[in-house]
Amino acid sequence: MPEGPWTDVGSVEExxxxxxxxxxxGTTPIALTYKDGAxxxxxxxxxxxxxxxxxGALDGDFVVCPWHYWKFxxxxxxxxxxxxxxxxxxxxxxxxxxxxxxxxxxxxxxKKRPSAPHPLARPIVRQPGPIRVVGISTTAMTKEHPxxxxxxxxxxxxxxxxxxxLGLETQCIKLRELSFRACEGFYSKSxxxxxxxxxxxxxxxxxxxxxxxxxxxxxADVILIATPIRWGNAGSLYYRMxxxxxxxxxxxxxxxxxxxxxxxxxxIIMGGQDNVQGVAGQLMTFFSEVGCQFPQxxxxxxxxxxxxxxxxxxxxxxxxxxxxxxxxxxxxxxxAAMARLMVEGQLPERPLARxxxxxHQLDSEPTG
Numbered sequence: 001m002p003e004g005p006w007t008d009v010g011s012v013e014e015x016x017x018x019x020x021x022x023x024x025x026g027t028t029p030i031a032l033t034y035k036d037g038a039x040x041x042x043x044x045x046x047x048x049x050x051x052x053x054x055x056g057a058l059d060g061d062f063v064v065c066p067w068h069y070w071k072f073x074x075x076x077x078x079x080x081x082x083x084x085x086x087x088x089x090x091x092x093x094x095x096x097x098x099x100x101x102x103x104x105x106x107x108x109x110x111k112k113r114p115s116a117p118h119p120l121a122r123p124i125v126r127q128p129g130p131i132r133v134v135g136i137s138t139t140a141m142t143k144e145h146p147x148x149x150x151x152x153x154x155x156x157x158x159x160x161x162x163x164x165x166l167g168l169e170t171q172c173i174k175l176r177e178l179s180f181r182a183c184e185g186f187y188s189k190s191x192x193x194x195x196x197x198x199x200x201x202x203x204x205x206x207x208x209x210x211x212x213x214x215x216x217x218x219x220a221d222v223i224l225i226a227t228p229i230r231w232g233n234a235g236s237l238y239y240r241m242x243x244x245x246x247x248x249x250x251x252x253x254x255x256x257x258x259x260x261x262x263x264x265x266x267x268i269i270m271g272g273q274d275n276v277q278g279v280a281g282q283l284m285t286f287f288s289e290v291g292c293q294f295p296q297x298x299x300x301x302x303x304x305x306x307x308x309x310x311x312x313x314x315x316x317x318x319x320x321x322x323x324x325x326x327x328x329x330x331x332x333x334x335x336a337a338m339a340r341l342m343v344e345g346q347l348p349e350r351p352l353a354r355x356x357x358x359x360h361q362l363d364s365e366p367t368g
Contacts, residue, residue: 005105012098015039020063020074022054025102029054030091031063032100033074039095041102042077043088046070047112049195053088067186067193068203077108085113120197120213124259126221126343130169131336133162134220136212137174138227138238150270150302150318154328155226158268161329162222168336171219173212175237180209183243191254198247209244217248221339222264223292224332225283229271229303234279242286249290258291262342265292266335267299268328270318273308276301293342295334300327 007025009015009032015023016034022044023032029044031053042063044054051067058064062071062080071080072088079086089107093100135158139149155172162168181204187194195202201210216223227234251257265287269279280299288294302324304314318324 005103006094006101007104009100009102012039012095012100015100020054020056020058022052025104028104030102031056031074033058033063035061035074039093039100040075041091041093042072042074043090043107043110045088046072047079047086047088047110049192051190051193067189068199077110079113083113085111087111118197118202120201120210120217122218124217124261126262130167131221131339131343132169132219133159133171133222133224133332133336134215135159135170135172135224135226136215136241137172137176138225138235138241139174140176140235140237143176148315148319149228150315151226151228151268153318154268154270154300154324155224157325158224158328158332162332162336165329166333166336168222171215173215175212175241178208178211180207180240180244182240183246187246187250191250194247194250196247196251196255196257196259198244200244209241212241212244213248216245216263217259220263221343222266222332222335223287224266224268224335225287226268226270227279227283229269229273229275229279232273232275232278234269234283238283245286245290252291260291262339263292264295264335264339264342265298266295266331268331269299269301271303274303274306276303293338295331295338297331297334300324300331 009023009025015032019035020031020033023030030041031044033040044052046053046065046067048065048068048070051065053063053065056064056066059071061074063074064071072078075090077088077090078084087110089110092103092106135155137152137155139152141147159170159172163170181200184200186199197213200207201213227238230236248259251259267280267283269276284294284298302318308314
């Protein structure tokens with residue numbers, strides 16, 4: 001065994017069988033590579049959020065982090081071209097008598113390129129002003145050929161009432177108008193690989209889900225979700241959005257950090273098919289998991305049942321239903337009243353009417 005600060009990490013015969021692997025020098029994780037007949041060793045912890053470099057892949061001479069794909073040269077620890085200001089420690093290695101040794105004491109320095117924090121990472125502070133309502137449409141349609149959407153129509157009714165009659169601030173986000181990537185399952189690699197802000201949002205400046213994160217976390221007091229029923233479930237765009245919202249829920253798990261504080265969620269569920277309660281249950285379960293509260297009677301819905309394939313009639317009934325329009329107005333009023341109680345500690349001046357049963361539950365009979 002050589003003298004000095006050298007640590008024996010194992011048999012050369014065994015270690016050279018893998019181009020990249022994680023080894024431990026005491027308690028220090030090392031990303032060990034073997035290429036072109038030579039070993040090299042760099043830190044096993046990525047500069048980004050500490051991903052395990054030794055569990056990644058080798059791309060030419062660069063070790064690729066398995067969490068978010070940052071790259072570091074296997075011999076120098078230098079970041080890939082364009083990111084040279086980033087560097088992980090590199091360690092001297094040597095072979096003696098069939099054993100591999102690493103010198104931890106002679107490591108190069110870790111360097112992190114300076115970068116401003118992502119705008120979404122700022123402290124969450126509610127700005128003064130009236131209660132704020134964000135409506136999120138999850139209806140999919142072709143942008144060049146728009147069609148009438150019953151869920152969109154009632155969302156518009158609710159937002160217009162919130163602004164004109166209740167004096168609230170509103171905004172409407174239509175997911176179909178945003179270009180955003182599907183969740184890539186970083187959480188499946190490690191809970192710590194799913195970050196806030198979302199890893200995709202940090203990596204891809206063209207990803208437009210940052211508008212949803214900004215509205216939900218930093219702006220809105222009331223989150224009003226409008227969805228169609230598709231094969232007994234919420235719309236596909238809804239699921240694409242909430243999968244990406246795992247980065248919000250995950251903060252509760254790994255950091256005890258509550259991003260959605262004093263937020264109220266309510267729902268508009270419309271469809272030619274049945275299963276209103278099933279869809280409502282899924283929506284309420286998810287939004288409770290990310291910390292939202294609900295007003296009394298937290299959703300309105302309309303459905304004519306599984307066998308009602310005459311969609312023209314379904315559209316006509318919604319267009320002509322005063323009860324559903326009033327239900328949308330009362331829903332946003334209840335949600336806003338609860339948000340005001342949470343944010344300002346104030347109750348509404350008078351009790352808010354619940355409205356007809358069918359404006360808040362499954363419509364088993366046509367409404368007119």
